Amino acid sequence: MISSNWNYGVVEEVGHLLAGSQGMSDLCGSIIRIGISLGKADAGWLAVLDRSDNRLSRAASYRLADESDSELSGDIDEWLSASKAGASDPAIATPSSGIPAFTGIWERETVSTGLIIPFYHADRNIGVLVLFWKQPNRPIEHFAESLLLLANQAQNAIQNMIQFNESQERSKALESLLKVTRAVGGQTNAGRMMSIVVREAARIFHADGGVLHLANQATGVMEVGASTGIRKSALENMKYRIGEGMIGSVARSGVTLTVKELQPESRWMAKSLGNISSLIIVPMRVQQQTTGVLTVFFRRRRDFSKDDESFLATLANEAAIAIENARLYEQLNARLAEERMLHRFSRHLSSAVGVPAVLKEIVDHVTSFAGASFGSVWMLDGNGDLLQSGAVYGANPAFRDFINMHTNLSLLPGTIGSRTPQALAIRKAQTVVIPDLSTTRRFREWNAVVASTGARAQICMPLIPHDSAIGVISLYFSDVKPLTQTERQALQFLARTSASALHRMMLAERLIEEEISLRASQEANQLKTEFVSLVSHELRTPLTSIQGYVQLMLANHTGDLNDYQREFLGTVLKNTERLTRIVNDLIDISRIESGRMELRLEPTDLSAIITHEATSAREMILARKMELHTDVEEGLPFVKADPHRIGQVISNLLSNAIKYSPEGSSITIRASRSEGEVTINVSDSGIGIASDEHDKVFDRFYRGRSDVVKTTLGAGLGLAIARFLVESQGGKIWVESERGKGSTFSFSLPLFHEDSE
Amino acid sequence: MVVEDDADVVRLLQFRLEKEGFEVTTHGDGAAALKVAEVECPDLILMDIMMPLMDGIETLRQIKSRRATAKIPVIMLTARADRIAVEETREMGAVEYIVKPFDPEKLVQRVRKALKMPSEG
Numbered sequence: 001m002i003s004s005n006w007n008y009g010v011v012e013e014v015g016h017l018l019a020g021s022q023g024m025s026d027l028c029g030s031i032i033r034i035g036i037s038l039g040k041a042d043a044g045w046l047a048v049l050d051r052s053d054n055r056l057s058r059a060a061s062y063r064l065a066d067e068s069d070s071e072l073s074g075d076i077d078e079w080l081s082a083s084k085a086g087a088s089d090p091a092i093a094t095p096s097s098g099i100p101a102f103t104g105i106w107e108r109e110t111v112s113t114g115l116i117i118p119f120y121h122a123d124r125n126i127g128v129l130v131l132f133w134k135q136p137n138r139p140i141e142h143f144a145e146s147l148l149l150l151a152n153q154a155q156n157a158i159q160n161m162i163q164f165n166e167s168q169e170r171s172k173a174l175e176s177l178l179k180v181t182r183a184v185g186g187q188t189n190a191g192r193m194m195s196i197v198v199r200e201a202a203r204i205f206h207a208d209g210g211v212l213h214l215a216n217q218a219t220g221v222m223e224v225g226a227s228t229g230i231r232k233s234a235l236e237n238m239k240y241r242i243g244e245g246m247i248g249s250v251a252r253s254g255v256t257l258t259v260k261e262l263q264p265e266s267r268w269m270a271k272s273l274g275n276i277s278s279l280i281i282v283p284m285r286v287q288q289q290t291t292g293v294l295t296v297f298f299r300r301r302r303d304f305s306k307d308d309e310s311f312l313a314t315l316a317n318e319a320a321i322a323i324e325n326a327r328l329y330e331q332l333n334a335r336l337a338e339e340r341m342l343h344r345f346s347r348h349l350s351s352a353v354g355v356p357a358v359l360k361e362i363v364d365h366v367t368s369f370a371g372a373s374f375g376s377v378w379m380l381d382g383n384g385d386l387l388q389s390g391a392v393y394g395a396n397p398a399f400r401d402f403i404n405m406h407t408n409l410s411l412l413p414g415t416i417g418s419r420t421p422q423a424l425a426i427r428k429a430q431t432v433v434i435p436d437l438s439t440t441r442r443f444r445e446w447n448a449v450v451a452s453t454g455a456r457a458q459i460c461m462p463l464i465p466h467d468s469a470i471g472v473i474s475l476y477f478s479d480v481k482p483l484t485q486t487e488r489q490a491l492q493f494l495a496r497t498s499a500s501a502l503h504r505m506m507l508a509e510r511l512i513e514e515e516i517s518l519r520a521s522q523e524a525n526q527l528k529t530e531f532v533s534l535v536s537h538e539l540r541t542p543l544t545s546i547q548g549y550v551q552l553m554l555a556n557h558t559g560d561l562n563d564y565q566r567e568f569l570g571t572v573l574k575n576t577e578r579l580t581r582i583v584n585d586l587i588d589i590s591r592i593e594s595g596r597m598e599l600r601l602e603p604t605d606l607s608a609i610i611t612h613e614a615t616s617a618r619e620m621i622l623a624r625k626m627e628l629h630t631d632v633e634e635g636l637p638f639v640k641a642d643p644h645r646i647g648q649v650i651s652n653l654l655s656n657a658i659k660y661s662p663e664g665s666s667i668t669i670r671a672s673r674s675e676g677e678v679t680i681n682v683s684d685s686g687i688g689i690a691s692d693e694h695d696k697v698f699d700r701f702y703r704g705r706s707d708v709v710k711t712t713l714g715a716g717l718g719l720a721i722a723r724f725l726v727e728s729q730g731g732k733i734w735v736e737s738e739r740g741k742g743s744t745f746s747f748s749l750p751l752f753h754e755d756s757e
Numbered sequence: 758m759v760v761e762d763d764a765d766v767v768r769l770l771q772f773r774l775e776k777e778g779f780e781v782t783t784h785g786d787g788a789a790a791l792k793v794a795e796v797e798c799p800d801l802i803l804m805d806i807m808m809p810l811m812d813g814i815e816t817l818r819q820i821k822s823r824r825a826t827a828k829i830p831v832i833m834l835t836a837r838a839d840r841i842a843v844e845e846t847r848e849m850g851a852v853e854y855i856v857k858p859f860d861p862e863k864l865v866q867r868v869r870k871a872l873k874m875p876s877e878g
Contacts, residue, residue, distance in 0.1 A: 537807045540836035544858040545765035551861050552769065557776055580858055587838075598840045 011149055018157035024048065027161050028059035031129065031154045035117075036062055038150055039143040041131035043109055045072050048119075048127040048158055051166060054303035056080075056128060064132075068105045072130065075101070080128055083116045090117040090147065092140055093130075105132070115140055117151050121159040129154070170307065173204045177315055190326035194226035197319040201296050201312060202228050208276075210296040211235075212319070215242055215251040217289065222251055225292065225323070247293050250281045254290045256313060257281045258304045278302040282313045284320030291320050338490060341369055345494065349501040355379075358505045359390035362473065362498040366461075367393040370483075370491055372475035373455065374399040377463075377498075378409065378422055379471040385411050387422055387472065398453040399476070406449075420446040425460040426469045431492070432460040436480045456480050461495040465503035473498065525594045532590045539583045547576040585717040589700065592724045599645060599728060603638040603752040606646070606671055606678060613650045614669065620658050627666035628654075636671055639678050640752040645725045649733075652718040653682040653745045661686035661742075677731070677748045685742035694735050698723040722747070758799040759783045760790040760816065761834070762808045766857075770803065773861045774868070787816030795825045801872055806835040806842060814845060821850045830871045834859070 014034055021027035032046045044062040049055070058073040072079075079101035085091035093099055093114035095106040102114065111132035119127035129151070133140070180200045194212050202210040209229020213222045222240045230238075240248040250257050258280045279297035283290045294316040345365045352358045359377050367375030374394025378387040387409040392400060409417035417423060421432040421443050434440050435457055437447045450458060455476035462469040473495065483491070550573045552558060554566065561569065591597040614630055621628045639646075650669070657667045661684040670681040689697055696702050700720040726733040730750045737743035759774075761767050762785045771781045782799065784790035788811050794802065802820065806813035813833060820826045832853040833846045843854050852871050855864060 536838065537836040540857045541763050541766065544836070545763070545769060547858040548766065548769040548773075548861050552773055555862060557773065576858065591839075596839075600840070 014153045024161050027157055032060045032062050035129050035131055038146050039131050042134045043132040045130040047076055053301050065108055068108055071101055071104050085116040085118045090115050117147055119151055119155040121155055127158050173311055176200055176204050190323050193322055193326050198226045199228045201315055205296050207296040208299045212294050214292045250283050251290055251293050254283045256309050261301050280304050282316040284316045286320045286324045355505050358502050363391045363393045366473055366494050370475050373478040375475045376403050377473045402453050416445055421460040422472045425462045425472050429462055429469055434458045454478055463499035465499040528594050532587055536587050543576055543580055588721050589717055599642040601640050601642055604641040604643045607632045607636050609647045610669055613647055617654050624663050629668045632671045633673055638752040639749040641729045641749050649722045649725050652722050657682050657684035677750050679748045681744050681746045683744040688739045688741045688743055689737040690739045758802045760804040777865055787811035791819050802829055802831045803834050806837045817849050
């Protein structure tokens with residue numbers, strides 16, 4: 001028996017030796033040397049656990065031929081289990097043990113005995129040492145104890161080394177992760193970022209390749225973001241839907257999937273990628289959402305520890321966040337660019353003056369934003385039958401010619417214009433998209449013409465400020481390029497902005513026009529009222545002198561007059577009175593028209609006015625040997641009227657009656673009360689008025705068709721003024737008459753009520 | 758006193774009023790009339806509105822605002838027949854408003870009435 005002292009010494013020495021090892025191969029070398037020395041063996045072989053595939057692999061050999069070495073390295077698990085070597089009992093091997101792997105060795109190495117010492121740590125086989133003797137000078141059991149001690153030490157050392165290597169690797173991996181994160185954090189380009197991630201993941205795991213998929217949860221489609229170790233052609237087959245295949249199911253479940261060994265039948269992508277043995281698929285998650293999947297695959301069998309999974313998951317999530325950030329950044333930039341463009345558009349729109357300038361801004365901006373080659377904007381004319389081209393963008397001469405030939409598009413049914421996309425856009429109040437002019441069957445005539453300009457696709461957007469279209473903008477593309485949802489929305493927004501700007505400018509122009517014409521009519525009115533003042537003074541003053549002097553003479557203030565003088569002066573006076581009446585009528589009409597006729601309504605006693613006017617007309621009546629009768633109802637109530645003006649109306653009707661009646665006939669003025677009003681009639685037996693002229697007589701300057709009227713003197717204003725005066729005092733005026741049977745002119749006025757004031 | 762810038766009308770008025778027995782002074786503009794009125798205190802002023810420089814309405818205002826002349830009755834005699842002029846002058850204290858052209862006989866009656874004299878015939 002070996003003394004324990006010696007054993008302790010061995011233990012210590014071995015411990016030192018092993019602790020001083022620099023790395024696994026150094027350690028293995030030490031183990032095998034110590035084993036050989038302790039056992040006084042002739043040859044030896046050592047295998048330790050390979051972390052990458054969790055299997056034993058050859059670590060060192062001593063004095064063995066290469067063939068022997070490789071025979072041992074063959075299927076270690078097989079001969080190890082065949083040897084039945086256990087945790088604390090090494091196994092002796094002899095040619096008669098019947099271990100197939102050793103068969104060649106017995107002969108070749110001319111050894112006769114072997115000892116198989118497995119190393120275990122926590123029930124896991126982490127290595128095996130095999131020693132061979134040609135001819136042991138002692139029974140093997142003699143060395144067994146010390147070799148077992150070695151085994152103990154070696155186990156610990158190997159385990160420590162394994163762990164040390166693992167932590168080395170992990171820290172390298174973490175370093176890598178840090179490097180990736182930094183690299184990726186500095187990236188704003190999502191594409192580049194994804195490439196970095198997938199390459200680093202494959203490198204850290206010593207994988208044969210990797211692929212990163214982005215998952216669009218809304219559409220259910222997974223796109224390849226980046227890959228390494230995969231042929232481009234193979235990538236074509238790697239477009240999955242969420243839930244489809246292994247990668248798709250990780251995308252849906254959000255749970256890591258590891259496959260240590262794919263069954264031959266389900267060798268994944270075998271044709272395109274070559275045989276894949278193991279793979280690990282981790283989800284990329286941002287805020288509880290799976291935004292993608294990272295896959296790392298191996299062509300050899302690989303075991304994955306929990307550390308592996310968590311490391312890759314961390315990497316994947318870092319990547320997910322970074323990719324998301326990059327995407328947001330890209331989106332933000334796009335939005336900013338868009339905002340800037342929109343801002344610029346708005347600025348240009350609001351500084352444009354006049355509808356043509358606005359149309360130009362619209363077509364310029366919208367066409368450039370859409371990336372179209374040319375664009376034109378059309379305005380709908382007032383009736384909605386015609387589209388007129390307003391402004392054009394795009395230097396293509398073919399296009400300009402095209403627009404010049406079609407400046408007006410009729411929208412009436414049956415015309416070519418009504419069969420254009422513009423017409424449809426307006427009718428339906430919706431955007432019309434023709435993705436490929438050559439394949440679309442609608443608008444054939446139009447498309448053929450447009451295609452001659454080189455355009456291959458067209459979009460028509462109606463401009464609708466409130467509820468109906470005021471125009472349409474047409475964009476022409478030289479490529480068949482479909483628009484994304486975002487782009488379409490942006491274009492709609494531009495169309496809406498354009499529509500309201502255009503509408504505003506049209507309103508502004510209309511308002512300005514109205515303002516100008518209002519100003520003009522106000523000035524005209526102003527001139528008219530000034531004219532009225534001028535007329536009244538300038539005409540009346542000389543009339544004053546004429547009339548005044550004649551009246552003085554007629555009153556005998558200049559001496560007696562002979563008959564002729566009296567007669568002639570009388571004629572002069574009569575005519576000045578007529579002139580005066582005409583001037584007064586003109587002034588009244590002018591005032592009425594400019595709204596400056598002032599009426600003072602008060603309780604009016606009509607009977608008094610009638611009497612007054614009858615008296616005033618007496619001379620004229622007598623001169624024509626006519627008779628005037630008045631018939632005023634008893635207790636006639638007061639009316640609400642302007643007494644002076646009512647007097648004017650009655651005087652006017654009376655003088656008409658006198659003028660247009662034959663000598664010797666009679667005239668009657670009647671005043672009677674009816675429901676809420678008083679009616680006055682002036683009847684004569686004069687020439688009468690035909691029924692088709694009953695309305696017209698009240699028109700300004702109307703003189704009637706009858707010859708009598710034509711030869712009778714008058715300006716034709718009296719009845720027009722009378723109508724205005726009566727109606728603005730709340731009454732009505734009308735005539736009952738027949739040709740040759742006399743006329744009755746009547747008007748009514750509302751009663752004066754105390755409480756209505 | 759007659760304040761009127763049209764010479765023919767002035768002569769017409771002067772002739773008729775002197776025939777009636779009145780003493781008539783005439784002035785072609787409001788400013789001169791005002792000065793003289795302050796000194797001479799006529800019994801009645803017949804005044805046109807449309808005159809250059811100071812018009813009849815302004816002159817009326819001046820007459821009515823000066824103690825010396827405030828009590829003199831004023832008759833407006835003018836081609837301006839709009840209500841604004843009528844009311845304004847009435848508010849300012851004119852006793853009558855006669856529109857041109859006028860009948861000189863009627864004018865005489867209204868002058869006599871304003872002077873509170875019995876009318877003839």
